[in-house]
Amino acid sequence: MDSSKLLRAFPNEQSLGTGTRPYVNHAVAFKKKYTASKRIKKLAEVGWNVFFCPSEYVTGCDMLSDSGTTAMTNEQWAALHLGDEAYGSNRGYFLLAEKIRDIWGEAFFNPDARKPNAFIFHQGRPGEDALFTEIGKLGSGMQIPSNGHFDTTEANIRANRITAVNLFSRELMANEDTPFKGDIDIARLKILLEKSHKKIPLIYLTITNNTGGGQPVSMANIRETSRLAHRYNIPLFFDAGRFAENAWFIKHRENGYMGKSIRAIVREMFSHVDGCTVSFKKDGLGNMGGGIFLREGGLFMKRYPHIPDGLMNNQILSEGHPTYGGLTGRDIMALVVGLEQVVTDEYLDHRVGQVAYLGNRMTELGLPMLTPFGGHAVYLDMNKFFDDTDKKASDFGGIAFAALLLGLYGHRVSELGNFAFGSYDKKTKKETFPEVNFVRFAIPRLRYERQDLDAVADAAKALYENRRLIPNVKVMYGKELSLRHFKARFELR
Numbered sequence: 372m373d374s375s376k377l378l379r380a381f382p383n384e385q386s387l388g389t390g391t392r393p394y395v396n397h398a399v400a401f402k403k404k405y406t407a408s409k410r411i412k413k414l415a416e417v418g419w420n421v422f423f424c425p426s427e428y429v430t431g432c433d434m435l436s437d438s439g440t441t442a443m444t445n446e447q448w449a450a451l452h453l454g455d456e457a458y459g460s461n462r463g464y465f466l467l468a469e470k471i472r473d474i475w476g477e478a479f480f481n482p483d484a485r486k487p488n489a490f491i492f493h494q495g496r497p498g499e500d501a502l503f504t505e506i507g508k509l510g511s512g513m514q515i516p517s518n519g520h521f522d523t524t525e526a527n528i529r530a531n532r533i534t535a536v537n538l539f540s541r542e543l544m545a546n547e548d549t550p551f552k553g554d555i556d557i558a559r560l561k562i563l564l565e566k567s568h569k570k571i572p573l574i575y576l577t578i579t580n581n582t583g584g585g586q587p588v589s590m591a592n593i594r595e596t597s598r599l600a601h602r603y604n605i606p607l608f609f610d611a612g613r614f615a616e617n618a619w620f621i622k623h624r625e626n627g628y629m630g631k632s633i634r635a636i637v638r639e640m641f642s643h644v645d646g647c648t649v650s651f652k653k654d655g656l657g658n659m660g661g662g663i664f665l666r667e668g669g670l671f672m673k674r675y676p677h678i679p680d681g682l683m684n685n686q687i688l689s690e691g692h693p694t695y696g697g698l699t700g701r702d703i704m705a706l707v708v709g710l711e712q713v714v715t716d717e718y719l720d721h722r723v724g725q726v727a728y729l730g731n732r733m734t735e736l737g738l739p740m741l742t743p744f745g746g747h748a749v750y751l752d753m754n755k756f757f758d759d760t761d762k763k764a765s766d767f768g769g770i771a772f773a774a775l776l777l778g779l780y781g782h783r784v785s786e787l788g789n790f791a792f793g794s795y796d797k798k799t800k801k802e803t804f805p806e807v808n809f810v811r812f813a814i815p816r817l818r819y820e821r822q823d824l825d826a827v828a829d830a831a832k833a834l835y836e837n838r839r840l841i842p843n844v845k846v847m848y849g850k851e852l853s854l855r856h857f858k859a860r861f862e863l864r
């Protein structure tokens with residue numbers, strides 16, 4: 372029988388709806404079975420802070436972070452065995468150099484140790500620490516603007532007495548349903564540059580914008596930011612952890628990119644910047660890894676020719692020889708393969724589709740979600756969630772929601788709102804609260820199936836339907852501390 376006849380006679384596979392995942396399970400890990408009462412007992416022991424709950428008690432989905440939580444592919448596990456644990460110049464270092472040159476551009480990794488422009492670290496933040504320590508030495512009163520600094524990036528900037536300026540897009544602030552809410556606000560950037568360009572050593576674009584709900588940045592915004600930055604002789608950097616997810620959004624949402632490959636879009640994105648810091652625990656598909664990469668011949672290298680040496684000294688003092696940067700040879704091999712696999716359409720269609728699936732499912736169930744959905748997480752709006760109840764900001768409903776989602780239903784998520792971004796002044800006893808108040812459901816890469824996501828959505832709905840029964844939170848320890856959500860202990864009352 373000829374195949375075209377068959378294909379015409381039956382409905383095609385796309386029309387059947389869901390389709391299968393683009394991968395199969397090769398090895399699986401069975402979870403422990405704990406009842407809700409055991410989980411609740413454990414949570415009470417650790418002061419209801421979900422970060423301190425032993426992970427084996429997370430019997431549902433662990434959505435605390437998408438960072439370093441990737442299930443690795445067969446090819447990555449196989450590559451681990453080829454890890455070369457030499458102290459100097461392991462084989463993986465050169466393969467990583469080739470891969471970065473191939474995917475981001477030739478200018479981003481020069482393996483010649485006499486002219487270093489690529490600095491690997493064991494994760495993103497020690498790289499940030501090294502970079503801002505060097506920049507901090509340039510002078511006082513400096514400012515680094517961004518479309519949205521990640522919390523550790525901001526903390527590392529501040530630690531070096533530099534002001535971190537967040538220029539979130541107007542659409543993000545107004546919660547409008549637009550395709551590139553992660554953009555930097557160009558109008559405000561222009562004003563800042565006119566007034567203070569002499570005090571700006573660097574401009575940052577976080578792709579995708581994690582603090583801004585995982586929202587993407589458009590190519591038009593990258594291009595315009597680069598033009599403006601360069602007009603004032605200021606280098607532009609990416610915080611590049613989710614570069615591949617960002618490229619997927621450009622392909623699918625921005626005019627003129629649908630016909631281009633993800634690789635071509637990534638190349639174009641990187642053609643506009645002078646360097647980046649990166650955590651490979653996201654789109655490196657790695658469980659560890661990070662770095663700083665400077666464009667050879669780019670504005671950063673031209674303006675600050677002494678900084679690469681400072682970065683290398685920092686690597687040697689804190690991470691070991693620059694050719695392994697605090698990573699085992701095995702880790703590096705896994706990254707080399709991960710970077711190759713992350714820029715494929717089949718991976719990214721599934722990845723971003725899975726995030727949208729959870730967001731849509733929760734919306735269908737009536738939960739107030741931030742839209743459009745980003746690339747790595749969905750965000751539940753806790754102000755709207757408790758809108759018709761008597762919960763006050765100081766009752767920290769998001770903390771109680773996260774604690775009950777884990778205690779009652781076994782799923783772990785993080786509060787990123789009144790507690791995480793609020794503060795308490797011990798002297799004045801004054802509390803401040805942020806404008807946005809979310810709980811984040813971050814989806815680990817390649818880890819969960821649709822059935823798991825459905826269970827998370829159903830559990831969140833059960834809490835929503837019973838929102839008036841959700842207790843208030845009393846902070847027993849850590850209210851006045853910085854980064855207090857990582858450290859605090861609570862009681863539910």
Ligand SMILES: Cc1ncc(COP(=O)(O)O)c(C=O)c1O
Nearest residue numbers: 438494495496521581612650652
């Ligand atoms: C946008 C962004 N920048 C930087 C970092 C820091 O990276 P790491 O966790 O590898 O230190 C993160 C981590 O979540 C992030 O999301």
